Amino acid sequence: MGDEETKILAKSHPMVGGDGARSYAKNSSYQRAVMNATKEMVEDAIADKLDFKTLEIEASKTFQIADLGCSTGPNTFIAVQNIIEAVEQKYLIQRQNPNSALEFQVFFNDHNDNDFNTLFKTLPPERKYFATGVPGSFYSRLFPEKTLHFIHSSYSLHWLSRVPEEIVDSKSPAWNKSSIQCTGLVKEVTEAYAAQFNNDMESFLNARAQELVGGGLMVIVISILPNGIPMAKTAEGKIYDLLGSCLIDLAKMGLIDEEKVDSFNFPLYYPTCEEIEAIIRRNGLFSIERMKIFAPVVPGEMTFSAERSTAQIRAVFEGLIEEHFGHEFIDQLFINFTRKQLAENFLKSDDLKNHNKIDLFIALKRINTIDSYWSM
Amino acid sequence: MGDEETKILAKSHPMVGGDGARSYAKNSSYQRAVMNATKEMVEDAIADKLDFKTLEIEASKTFQIADLGCSTGPNTFIAVQNIIEAVEQKYLIQRQNPNSALEFQVFFNDHNDNDFNTLFKTLPPERKYFATGVPGSFYSRLFPEKTLHFIHSSYSLHWLSRVPEEIVDSKSPAWNKSSIQCTGLVKEVTEAYAAQFNNDMESFLNARAQELVGGGLMVIVISILPNGIPMAKTAEGKIYDLLGSCLIDLAKMGLIDEEKVDSFNFPLYYPTCEEIEAIIRRNGLFSIERMKIFAPVVPGEMTFSAERSTAQIRAVFEGLIEEHFGHEFIDQLFINFTRKQLAENFLKSDDLKNHNKIDLFIALKRINTIDSYWSM
Numbered sequence: 001m002g003d004e005e006t007k008i009l010a011k012s013h014p015m016v017g018g019d020g021a022r023s024y025a026k027n028s029s030y031q032r033a034v035m036n037a038t039k040e041m042v043e044d045a046i047a048d049k050l051d052f053k054t055l056e057i058e059a060s061k062t063f064q065i066a067d068l069g070c071s072t073g074p075n076t077f078i079a080v081q082n083i084i085e086a087v088e089q090k091y092l093i094q095r096q097n098p099n100s101a102l103e104f105q106v107f108f109n110d111h112n113d114n115d116f117n118t119l120f121k122t123l124p125p126e127r128k129y130f131a132t133g134v135p136g137s138f139y140s141r142l143f144p145e146k147t148l149h150f151i152h153s154s155y156s157l158h159w160l161s162r163v164p165e166e167i168v169d170s171k172s173p174a175w176n177k178s179s180i181q182c183t184g185l186v187k188e189v190t191e192a193y194a195a196q197f198n199n200d201m202e203s204f205l206n207a208r209a210q211e212l213v214g215g216g217l218m219v220i221v222i223s224i225l226p227n228g229i230p231m232a233k234t235a236e237g238k239i240y241d242l243l244g245s246c247l248i249d250l251a252k253m254g255l256i257d258e259e260k261v262d263s264f265n266f267p268l269y270y271p272t273c274e275e276i277e278a279i280i281r282r283n284g285l286f287s288i289e290r291m292k293i294f295a296p297v298v299p300g301e302m303t304f305s306a307e308r309s310t311a312q313i314r315a316v317f318e319g320l321i322e323e324h325f326g327h328e329f330i331d332q333l334f335i336n337f338t339r340k341q342l343a344e345n346f347l348k349s350d351d352l353k354n355h356n357k358i359d360l361f362i363a364l365k366r367i368n369t370i371d372s373y374w375s376m
Numbered sequence: 377m378g379d380e381e382t383k384i385l386a387k388s389h390p391m392v393g394g395d396g397a398r399s400y401a402k403n404s405s406y407q408r409a410v411m412n413a414t415k416e417m418v419e420d421a422i423a424d425k426l427d428f429k430t431l432e433i434e435a436s437k438t439f440q441i442a443d444l445g446c447s448t449g450p451n452t453f454i455a456v457q458n459i460i461e462a463v464e465q466k467y468l469i470q471r472q473n474p475n476s477a478l479e480f481q482v483f484f485n486d487h488n489d490n491d492f493n494t495l496f497k498t499l500p501p502e503r504k505y506f507a508t509g510v511p512g513s514f515y516s517r518l519f520p521e522k523t524l525h526f527i528h529s530s531y532s533l534h535w536l537s538r539v540p541e542e543i544v545d546s547k548s549p550a551w552n553k554s555s556i557q558c559t560g561l562v563k564e565v566t567e568a569y570a571a572q573f574n575n576d577m578e579s580f581l582n583a584r585a586q587e588l589v590g591g592g593l594m595v596i597v598i599s600i601l602p603n604g605i606p607m608a609k610t611a612e613g614k615i616y617d618l619l620g621s622c623l624i625d626l627a628k629m630g631l632i633d634e635e636k637v638d639s640f641n642f643p644l645y646y647p648t649c650e651e652i653e654a655i656i657r658r659n660g661l662f663s664i665e666r667m668k669i670f671a672p673v674v675p676g677e678m679t680f681s682a683e684r685s686t687a688q689i690r691a692v693f694e695g696l697i698e699e700h701f702g703h704e705f706i707d708q709l710f711i712n713f714t715r716k717q718l719a720e721n722f723l724k725s726d727d728l729k730n731h732n733k734i735d736l737f738i739a740l741k742r743i744n745t746i747d748s749y750w751s752m
Contacts, residue, residue, distance in 0.1 A: 062520035103520045107508065112499070116492045120511035123488070130520055132483065133509040135496035144438035144479045144506055 012137070013159070013267070013320040015071045017115025025072050025118065027315035031155050032075050033296040038154070038221050038361050039082055041292060045363035046086035049217060049289045050150075052094040054368060056213035057149060063087060064148050065129075066107040066211075068138040069156025072118045077127075079152055080106050084129060087150065104129035109142055111135065137161065139203045143211040151208055154221040160267040161200050164192040168263045180244035181266045183237060184230025197269040201279045209285035214368035218286065224293070224360045225270045234357040239309065240266065242344070243317075246336045247325075255329050264324050266317075273360055280364065290363035306341035310334050388513070389535070389643070389696040391447045393491025401448050401494065403691035407531050408451050409672040414530070414597050414737050415458055417668060421739035422462035425593060425665045426526075428470040430744060432589035433525060439463060440524050441505075442483040442587075444514040445532025448494045453503075455528055456482050460505060463526065480505035485518055487511065513537065515579040519587040527584055530597040536643040537576050540568040544639045556620035557642045559613060560606025573645040577655045585661035590744035594662065600669070600736045601646045610733040615685065616642065618720075619693075622712045623701075631705050640700050642693075649736055656740065666739035682717035686710050 015024030057063065065083055070076035084104050091102050108119060112135040123131050136142050138153070139161045166174035167189060174188035182193040208218060223236075231237035244261075251258040273293060280288060314334050322330055391400030433439065441459055446452035460480055467478050484495060488511040499507050512518050514529070515537045542550035543565060550564035558569040584594060599612075607613035620637075627634040649669060656664060690710050698706055 062523065105520050105523075112496045113493070116496060116509060117489070120488045120492060120509070123511065130518065131511065133492060133496070133511070135499065135507065135509070142506065144481050147438065147481075 012111035012113050013317075013323070014111055014114045016315045016318050017072060017118050019072075019118060019122065022311065022314060022318070023072070023118075024315040025074065025122070027311045028071070028075055030296070030312060032078075034155060034221060034359055035075055035079055037294050037296040037359070038219075041290065041294075041361045041363070042079075042082055042152075042219055043086045045217065045219060045290050046083070046090055046150075049363060049365060050087065050090050051215060052091060055149065055215040056146065056368070062103045062105050062130075063091075063150070064105045064107065065150045065152065066109055066134070066143065066148050068109045068142075068151060068153040069159070070108040070110050070114075070119065072115050073122050075154075076108060076119075077122075077124050079154060080129070081124070081127075083150060083152060105132065106130070107132050107134045107143065107148075109134040109136065109138060111137060138207070139200055141207045141210065145210050146213045148211050149213055149216045151212060151216070151218040153219070155223070157201065157204065157220060157222045158268055158270055160193075160196050160269055161203070162196070163265045163267045164196040166192045167265050170262075176265055177262050179241065180247065180261075180264055181231065181237065181240045182269055183232035183241070184225070185232050193269045194271070194275065197271055197275070198279055201276070202283060205280065205283045205285060209283075209366060212366040214366055216366045217289070218364045218366070220360075220362045220364070222276070222360050222362075223270050223357055224273050224276070226358060227272050227274065231270060236270075236357045239313065239341075242340055243313065243337055246333055246340060249336060250329055250333060255332075256325055260325060264321075266320070270357065276360065276362070280362075285367060286364035287367055288362065289365050290361065292361045293358055294361060295358050306338045309341060310338045313337075388487035388489050389693075389699070390487055390490045392691045392694050393448060393494050395448075395494060395498070398687065398690060398694070399448070399494075400691040401450065401498075403687045404447070404451055406672070406688060408454075410531060410597060410735055411451050411455055413670050413672040413735070414595075417666065417670075417737045417739070418455075418458055418528075418595055419462045421593065421595060421666050422459070422466055422526075425739060425741060426463065426466050427591060428467060431525065431591040432522065432744070438479045438481050438506075439467075439526070440481050440483065441526045441528065442485055442510070442519065442524050444485045444518075444527060444529040445535070446484040446486050446490075446495070448491050449498050451530075452484060452495075453498075453500050455530060456505070457500070457503075459526060459528060481508065482506070483508050483510045483519065483524075485510040485512070485514060487513060514583070515576055517583045517586065521586050522589045524587050525589055525592045527588060527592070527594040529595070531599070533577065533580065533596060533598045534644055534646055536569075536572050536645055537579070538572070539641045539643045540572040542568045543641050546638075552641055553638050555617065556623065556637075556640055557607065557613065557616045558645055559608035559617070560601070561608050569645045570647070570651065573647055573651070574655055577652070578659060581656065581659045581661060585659075585742060588742040590742055592742045593665070594740045594742070596736075596738045596740070598652070598736050598738075599646050599733055600649050600652070602734060603648050603650065607646060612646075612733045615689065615717075618716055619689065619713055622709055622716060625712060626705055626709060631708075632701055636701060640697075642696070646733065652736065652738070656738075661743060662740035663743055664738065665741050666737065668737045669734055670737060671734050682714045685717060686714045689713075 016022050019025045065080060067076050067080055088102065106129045108131065114135070116133045116135065119133060134142050166172040167176045169175055174192040176189045182189055184190055212218060225231060225234065232241065247256070247261045247264065250256045251261045273291070277288070277291065280286060318330065321333070392398050395401045441456060443452050443456055464478065482505045484507065490511070492509045492511065495509060510518050542548040543552045545551055550568040552565045558565055560566055588594060601607060601610065608617065623632070623637045623640065626632045627637045649667070653664070653667065656662060694706065697709070
């Protein structure tokens with residue numbers, strides 16, 4: 001099934017499962033804000049760009065939707081419901097037979113070790129679609145050819161399939177000894193991360209191009225950096241650096257191995273809008289229908305809270321950190337992390353306003369293979 | 377999504393999850409023996425009865441397989457692999473274009489609270505199919521219309537959607553006070569269980585008839601009783617009664633509530649071959665292509681072991697018992713159960729040979745709606 005190498009290497013770092021106080025389900029208000037901000041963009045893209053007259057879908061057939069990198073909800077359920085309502089509206093306008101109705105099948109995808117049990121137990125009981133879970137990395141093929149009509153992937157594609165090898169190679173100029181992330185301040189490190197992102201995006205686009213029918217839409221939402229602003233200067237970059245400094249503190253106290261800290265890196269990359277656009281155009285299998293930069297606002301979170309910040313970061317990164325360092329000092333790490341944020345009066349509201357990390361909404365259409373044949 | 381009432385009432389009793397010593401995954405050798413016994417029957421049914429010339433499948437389309445009541449593997453993976461190999465063989469013989477190949481998508485279905493996390497983590501890495509999980513009761517619709525080509529359900533349909541209401545109603549003549557199962561010795565109890573089985577099978581057949589394409593096959597494997605032999609006289613019936621007596625012992629010791637024991641019943645029913653055949657014929661949406669009664673042999677388990685018997689029964693029924701009685705006395709219950717089996721020299725080899733509970737293999741074909749139109 002697809003590129004064997006990608007499949008073997010694609011590493012998985014599931015969000016914290018379940019629905020407890022530390023779960024991703026309870027600590028994903030930022031991701032929810034992103035979704036709220038993109039709700040109208042998704043509706044507009046479907047209203048304007050989904051065309052049942054050219055979409056490869058049979059009469060009385062099922063409309064198949066995939067959410068890639070869904071984690072455990074509830075965000076994924078809200079996103080999917082929004083898509084279905086918009087598709088139904090468009091179908092009502094375009095259908096030939098006034099009695100025909102669409103059936104929907106939704107594929108919730110995430111890594112094999114995502115908490116699908118929680119996802120399935122919390123499925124909305126009133127849902128009007130057939131729900132399925134699809135385990136596996138979206139950098140490989142996940143679905144049979146030409147079976148999906150709409151793909152959604154929000155806040156997932158900045159997770160690389162792996163940390164680039166050079167980054168942890170002490171002999172490489174790209175050895176990222178002093179940091180746990182791509183800060184954008186060392187050229188070789190940035191290049192290694194950018195190359196990995198480029199490869200991963202290509203694998204992603206090629207796999208999706210096979211799975212999406214001609215005329216099918218794909219919506220991607222991803223964090224980006226404004227051109228010329230390195231990660232280290234953004235609020236998010238600063239907070240990751242602070243978390244890295246807490247790991248170094250633990251090493252200095254002799255609680256964790258210093259070499260372990262040196263070899264630890266986030267498999268995360270925030271590209272620029274231009275980088276993404278160039279990759280999509282080079283790939284050539286999708287037309288760009290919409291591209292919009294936006295900055296989501298989390299209601300009630302305009303003032304900074306160190307506790308909330310820790311909870312949100314812990315829900316996302318705990319699994320990744322535990323895998324590398326073990327479980328023993330994880331509580332202490334996050335207690336220190338909260339303290340350090342408070343002690344350094346870490347982010348004042350002004351900084352939050354000049355947050356710098358922004359998000360990108362993209363709507364792509366799978367080029368209809370028949371159209372492209374004639375246009376050759 | 378299908379019959380609302382069924383959806384609300386269909387109760388779930390997942391097998392013990394994970395892959396620990398007490399898990400279903402490690403204590404399902406009988407179910408494995410059933411699968412081994414039916415391997416050739418499945419292959420023959422596919423070779424003889426699956427016909428790509430009349431099967432409603434598009435050229436270059438995906439062959440879609442569902443395993444209903446899959447639990448956590450590895451049995452389901454072996455069953456699915458066997459089906460795929462047989463379908464591929466038949467396709468090689470019948471395909472028009474020597475270069476065309478089938479893609480396979482497999483839907484693993486079980487209740488919402490099945491351990492899908494373990495299922496997904498143990499998927500065979502070398503599989504040649506796209507794997508998906510489908511949570512929900514198979515007494516409702518689970519898939520869009522006409523999307524499946526092969527349905528498999530082994531050792532699942534004797535689980536009723538619920539215990540019939542009369543069985544726990546102290547005012548009903550069908551009140552099953554003295555037993556935790558349908559022993560077949562009280563007419564009203566048997567009738568209530570049989571009616572529930574009949575309703576459930578009808579819901580099952582109607583849902584599957586919508587999901588299976590014309591010409592698609594469905595294989596059902598189910599435990600049955602020989603005509604005229606009540607459940608109470610079979611080895612399995614006797615062992616369930618012994619487990620019931622252990623619950624009564626706990627009540628006598630004041631550890632659990634006697635009323636709780638009275639209101640506890642297995643939502644299990646073992647029909648006769650004739651009962652099943654009558655339901656399928658009355659339903660009328662499937663042709664019966666194969667029906668074969670068999671008795672599976674578990675290699676190396678010809679002699680009775682009380683410990684193994686307890687482990688197997690615990691893996692299946694622990695969740696059900698815990699839900700009703702709580703967790704506190706569950707270990708003691710199963711320790712007593714093993715002791716009682718040993719003390720009563722419970723099943724001698726002779727009894728095992730005259731086991732009486734047998735299994736039924738059925739292969740059904742969804743009547744092609746076009747054919748049936750012309751034959752009207």
